[in-house]
Amino acid sequence: MVFRKPGTLLLLEAQILKALLGHGERGAHGFALAQELAATQGSTSLASHGTLYKALDRLRTRGLLVAEWEPAELAEESGRPRRRIYRMTPDGVLVLRDAHTSHPLPELGPALT
Amino acid sequence: MSANDLLGARIALRWSRVITMAGPSEACENRRAEIASDVFEQAVAARTLGVSQNRLSWSIAERVFRGLPRDIAWRLQLEATPARYGWHVRHPSTLLTFLLVMIMPLNVIADSARTRVSALFPIYDGLWALTLATCWLLIAFALAAGAHRAFASGDSMPSPTPKRSTRWARNLTAVMAISWAISAIWRIEPHSSFNTLSSIAWAIFGASLLAYLALLLVRSVARLLTLGR
Numbered sequence: 001m002v003f004r005k006p007g008t009l010l011l012l013e014a015q016i017l018k019a020l021l022g023h024g025e026r027g028a029h030g031f032a033l034a035q036e037l038a039a040t041q042g043s044t045s046l047a048s049h050g051t052l053y054k055a056l057d058r059l060r061t062r063g064l065l066v067a068e069w070e071p072a073e074l075a076e077e078s079g080r081p082r083r084r085i086y087r088m089t090p091d092g093v094l095v096l097r098d099a100h101t102s103h104p105l106p107e108l109g110p111a112l113t
Numbered sequence: 114m115s116a117n118d119l120l121g122a123r124i125a126l127r128w129s130r131v132i133t134m135a136g137p138s139e140a141c142e143n144r145r146a147e148i149a150s151d152v153f154e155q156a157v158a159a160r161t162l163g164v165s166q167n168r169l170s171w172s173i174a175e176r177v178f179r180g181l182p183r184d185i186a187w188r189l190q191l192e193a194t195p196a197r198y199g200w201h202v203r204h205p206s207t208l209l210t211f212l213l214v215m216i217m218p219l220n221v222i223a224d225s226a227r228t229r230v231s232a233l234f235p236i237y238d239g240l241w242a243l244t245l246a247t248c249w250l251l252i253a254f255a256l257a258a259g260a261h262r263a264f265a266s267g268d269s270m271p272s273p274t275p276k277r278s279t280r281w282a283r284n285l286t287a288v289m290a291i292s293w294a295i296s297a298i299w300r301i302e303p304h305s306s307f308n309t310l311s312s313i314a315w316a317i318f319g320a321s322l323l324a325y326l327a328l329l330l331v332r333s334v335a336r337l338l339t340l341g342r
Binding site for chain 2: 032046082084
């Protein structure tokens with residue numbers, strides 16, 4: 001349970017949203033996000049499963065992103081398990097911009113436009 | 114060698130099954146599928162980068178271990194809904210098993226603090242308070258589940274009847290959990306008149322543990338003889 005002011009974002013949540021913003025409508029799956037977060041932090045260590053998927057679940061429950069399983073045929077053709085694709089919602093974009101404006105986080109890089 | 118043959122991958126997949134066991138179906142299925150996909154994608158990325166199998170295996174396992182507290186918090190949050198409270202009263206074995214798994218190490222540490230490990234003595238009161246609170250919670254829950262079974266007119270969401278061996282395993286787990294809790298609660302005063310009750314409960318725990326192990330053995334032998342058919 002994370003206790004904090006409503007509408008605020010944890011650093012990890014803001015980083016996830018920022019990474020998703022770059023993917024636009026294509027969205028991204030969990031492992032791709034883990035890789036991007038590691039690259040953003042300049043770390044070789046990937047986010048743990050528990051941390052990453054719990055944060056994604058929280059953001060989805062708040063309506064800041066949507067999750068959709070890719071079609072089974074696509075995964076079968078590629079010979080891999082189905083990916084769950086995350087996409088940002090308009091609310092997610094607004095909350096990320098608000099968070100960046102009110103409390104600029106250096107870890108998030110340059111201001112969002 | 115496929116990704117799922119790696120020890121780290123097996124740990125990740127097994128843990129995802131454990132943490133989602135008997136949970137709300139959609140959320141738990143999603144979590145299991147996501148972990149399977151994540152492990153696969155990590156293996157593909159590692160192959161592309163030329164990472165050794167050992168390093169990949171360790172990296173996957175390390176991601177599992179670092180995430181354990183968050184996984185447990187996620188599961189507890191899933192369970193904290195009125196609908197799930199009702200489900201647990203109708204199907205008490207899952208929560209009883211969970212509480213037993215929590216109580217056993219806690220109780221062993223609390224016992225050590227009292228008798229053997231002097232370094233733990235400063236937190237003796239806290240450890241026993243936590244042990245007793247968990248034990249009472251377990252007993253209260255077992256009573257609620259028992260009352261439901263005795264007085265409820267019918268199950269609003271009937272579930273398929275489990276196999277006889279599964280029913281036995283669940284009943285034995287419930288007996289182990291309740292007897293351990295009773296034994297722990299009344300062991301705290303070794304010279305009180307409740308000491309006999311604690312000893313009886315302890316004996317029941319021992320007997321049900323032996324019966325449970327025998328059941329596991331019988332199931333394994335049966336599986337071996339039928340070759341999983």
